[in-house]
Amino acid sequence: MTENRIPTEQELDALLDRQPPFNLEAVKVRTLSRIGEQAGQPVKRRTPLRCFLIAAVICALSVSAVTAADYVTAGRLSAALGIRKPAEEQVSEPAPAPEAETPPVHTEKPAPAPNPEPAPEPPELDAQIASTLQVSQGQAQRLRPAVQAVEQTAEDQDVRMTVLQTLGDPACLYIKLRFDFPEEVPASEYLEFDTFNVSFDGADGYSWSEKVLERTDRSIIYLLTVKLYGQEDLNGQTVTVTVENYGTPHRYTEDEIVQLAGEAGKPYTTIIDPDGTVRWDITEADLAALAPEKSAIAYSEGFTVSVKTDGSKVVTYDGEHGDQMLTAYLVPDFDAVVAGKWEQSWTLQYEDLSLYWVGDAELFDPRLTLTGLRLSPLSWSADFTATEDVPEGETLNFNLIPRDWGVQLRRRDGSLTDQPLHWGVGSGSSPVPNEAGLFVTVITVGNVFDQPIDLSDITAVIIDGQEFPVS
Numbered sequence: 001m002t003e004n005r006i007p008t009e010q011e012l013d014a015l016l017d018r019q020p021p022f023n024l025e026a027v028k029v030r031t032l033s034r035i036g037e038q039a040g041q042p043v044k045r046r047t048p049l050r051c052f053l054i055a056a057v058i059c060a061l062s063v064s065a066v067t068a069a070d071y072v073t074a075g076r077l078s079a080a081l082g083i084r085k086p087a088e089e090q091v092s093e094p095a096p097a098p099e100a101e102t103p104p105v106h107t108e109k110p111a112p113a114p115n116p117e118p119a120p121e122p123p124e125l126d127a128q129i130a131s132t133l134q135v136s137q138g139q140a141q142r143l144r145p146a147v148q149a150v151e152q153t154a155e156d157q158d159v160r161m162t163v164l165q166t167l168g169d170p171a172c173l174y175i176k177l178r179f180d181f182p183e184e185v186p187a188s189e190y191l192e193f194d195t196f197n198v199s200f201d202g203a204d205g206y207s208w209s210e211k212v213l214e215r216t217d218r219s220i221i222y223l224l225t226v227k228l229y230g231q232e233d234l235n236g237q238t239v240t241v242t243v244e245n246y247g248t249p250h251r252y253t254e255d256e257i258v259q260l261a262g263e264a265g266k267p268y269t270t271i272i273d274p275d276g277t278v279r280w281d282i283t284e285a286d287l288a289a290l291a292p293e294k295s296a297i298a299y300s301e302g303f304t305v306s307v308k309t310d311g312s313k314v315v316t317y318d319g320e321h322g323d324q325m326l327t328a329y330l331v332p333d334f335d336a337v338v339a340g341k342w343e344q345s346w347t348l349q350y351e352d353l354s355l356y357w358v359g360d361a362e363l364f365d366p367r368l369t370l371t372g373l374r375l376s377p378l379s380w381s382a383d384f385t386a387t388e389d390v391p392e393g394e395t396l397n398f399n400l401i402p403r404d405w406g407v408q409l410r411r412r413d414g415s416l417t418d419q420p421l422h423w424g425v426g427s428g429s430s431p432v433p434n435e436a437g438l439f440v441t442v443i444t445v446g447n448v449f450d451q452p453i454d455l456s457d458i459t460a461v462i463i464d465g466q467e468f469p470v471s
Contacts, residue, residue: 121144122144122145122147122350122351123144123147123148123149123165124140124144124147125140125141125143125144125147125167126147126164126165126176128176128213128214128221128223129165129167129174129176129223132211132213132223133174133451133452134451135451135452139377139452139454142353142377142454142455142456143167143353143377143452145350145351145353146167146168146169146350146351146352146353146377146378147165147166147167147350148165148166148167148168148348148349148350149164149165150163150164150165150166150346151163151164152344152346153344154342154343154344155342156340156341156342157338157339157340158181158182158185159179159180159181159182159185159246159338159340159342160179160180160342161177161178161179161241161243161342161344162177162178162179162180163175163176163177163241163344163346164176164177164178166348166350167350167378168234168235168348168350168378169234169235169352169353169354169376169377169378169379170228170233170234170235170352170354170374170376170379170381171227171228171229171233171234171374171376171379171381171446171448172225172226172227172228172234172376172378172379172448173224173225173226173228173234173239173348174223174224174225174226174378175198175223175224175226175239175241176213176221176222176223176224177221177222177223177224177241177243178219178220178221178222179219179220179221179222179243179342180218180219181218181219181220183218185246185337185338186217187215187216187217187218187219187220189215190248191246191247191248191337192246192247192248192249193243193244193245193246194244194245194246194247194334194336195242195243195244195245196208196210196224196241196242196243197241197242197243198224198226198239198240198241198242199239199240199242200234200237200238200239200240201237201238201240202232202237202238203228203232203234203237204230204232205228205229205230205232206226206227206228206229207226207227207229208224208225208226208227209224209225210222210223210224210225211223211224211225224241225448227379227447227448229444229446230444231383231442231444234348235348235349235350235352236347236348236349237347237348238345238346238347238348239345239346239347239348240343240344240345241343241344241345242341242342242343243341243342243343244340244341244342245334245336245338245339245340245341246336246337246338246340247334247335247336247337247338248334248335248337249333249334249335250331250332250333250334250335252329252331252333255330256276256329256330256331257327257328257329257330258272258278258327258328258329258330259325259326259327259328260303260315260317260325260326260327260328261323261324261325261326262301262302262303262317262319262321262323262324262325262326263319263323264319264320264321264322264323265319266317266319267316267317267318267319267320268280268316268317268319269282269287269314269315269316269317270282270314270315270316271286271287271290271312271313271314271315272312272313272314272315272328272329272330273312274310274311274312274331274332275331276330276331278330287314290308290312290314291308291309291310291312292308292309293306293307293308293309294307294308294309295307299326300321301321301324301325301326302317302318302319302320302321302324303315303316303317303324303326304316304318305326305328311331311332313328313329315328352376353376353377353455354374354375354376355374355375355376355455355458355470355471356372356373356374356375356470356471357372357373357461357468357469357470357471358371358372359371359372359468361466361468363384363463363464363466364400364401364402364405364464365386365400365401367386367387367400368384368385368386368400368401369384369385369386369387370382370383370384370463370468371383371384371385373461373463373468373470374446375409375455375458375461375470376455377449377452377453377454377455378448378449378452379446379447379448379449380407380419380446380447380449381444381445381446382444382445382446382463383442383443383444384401384442384443384444384445385441385442385443386400386441386443387441401443401445405463405464406418406419407419407461407462407463408461408462409453409458409460409461409462410458410459410460410461410462410467411457411458411459412457412458412459416462419453458470
């Protein structure tokens with residue numbers, strides 16, 4: 001029976017004493033010869049005792065010697081002997097820098113679009129305008145979109161003009177003005193402005209008038225009424241109001257008047273200077289040296305009087321009207337207490353409150369066609385086309401339209417209201433050739449109401465028995 005016994009230290013020491021000195025090279029050679037045996041060579045069997053002794057020797061060797069032998073054999077010693085190498089210390093390399101984190105992209109919802117600001121409320125209709133036009137409180141509220149607040153001023157010689165407010169539609173415009181005077185200039189009822197003028201950049205064929213709404217010791221308030229004739233639209237136009245010289249019309253004496261004679265076949269030109277001097281021998285250089293023209297009047301007798309901005313006058317006679325006489329005034333016809341000029345321009349911007357009808361309807365005459373109606377609280381207009389074979393450059397006679405015609409307005413309850421509308425008050429026309437070579441005359445007629453009407457109750461316009469719905 002085999003007994004497994006572990007030798008004692010003393011027994012091992014005795015064995016070591018009998019071993020030759022450790023020779024590293026010999027160990028290397030013998031170890032390599034053991035490891036690197038060639039294939040096919042006979043393997044020498046070693047006794048278990050010999051193997052045991054080798055193991056004992058290796059165990060007795062210092063760790064450094066084993067390590068050295070293993071280094072020389074490139075690690076094959078430990079591998080051959082089955083010795084497990086301790087884990088090599090890992091060289092701590094600096095950890096790679098962490099990649100910079102890309103901050104998460106926060107997709108924010110776009111801020112909701114702000115609600116559009118509400119359109120500003122149109123101004124209230126001026127109380128003086130409403131009173132003058134006899135507009136009720138309810139009607140005044142309905143007219144507000146057609147009101148424009150201007151509030152622009154012009155000042156000269158310490159007198160200030162303020163354009164306050166307008167009320168308008170395509171063909172009618174009311175303008176409220178106020179003049180403020182310094183203490184030394186009284187706003188007397190006997191004083192007035194020499195020139196009132198209203199002009200437009202893109203409109204022709206209009207008239208205007210002024211009315212005093214209020215007069216105090218220091219101010220005068222006017223209401224101007226403008227009427228446009230034709231197919232143009234006042235809204236969007238640039239309007240200019242010009243006022244000049246404040247004082248009284250001049251009362252002439254006999255020595256301030258001269259009678260100018262005109263003889264048949266003898267045209268001439270004369271200049272009357274502001275001081276009353278009459279110059280007869282006029283040259284082109286004299287005319288070129290004159291101030292700009294302010295106004296001109298042509299008389300049927302063949303005379304023309306051109307008034308300059310400095311008060312001088314140029315009188316001409318064409319010599320084609322036989323023997324004629326003209327009364328000329330040697331001094332200006334206005335005595336200015338304040339010689340100044342006040343001018344203001346602005347663009348008209350308001351809502352058109354008109355009701356419209358558009359179509360084609362034969363009316364009054366087979367050659368006459370009604371193509372459009374416009375009805376606003378302030379005015380009305382009608383567009384006609386008239387076709388006739390007339391020579392080029394000529395237009396149809398307005399006689400195709402009755403001289404005095406009226407309309408009826410149908411209310412929502414079915415009742416009718418008469419509105420006499422005289423076409424001749426305001427009209428305009430233009431000839432346009434059509435495809436057949438006939439000239440089509442476009443005729444626009446209309447007028448301004450004395451008092452604004454209420455459109456909220458109007459459904460149709462009736463002309464010559466025909467009904468035209470408006471909307």
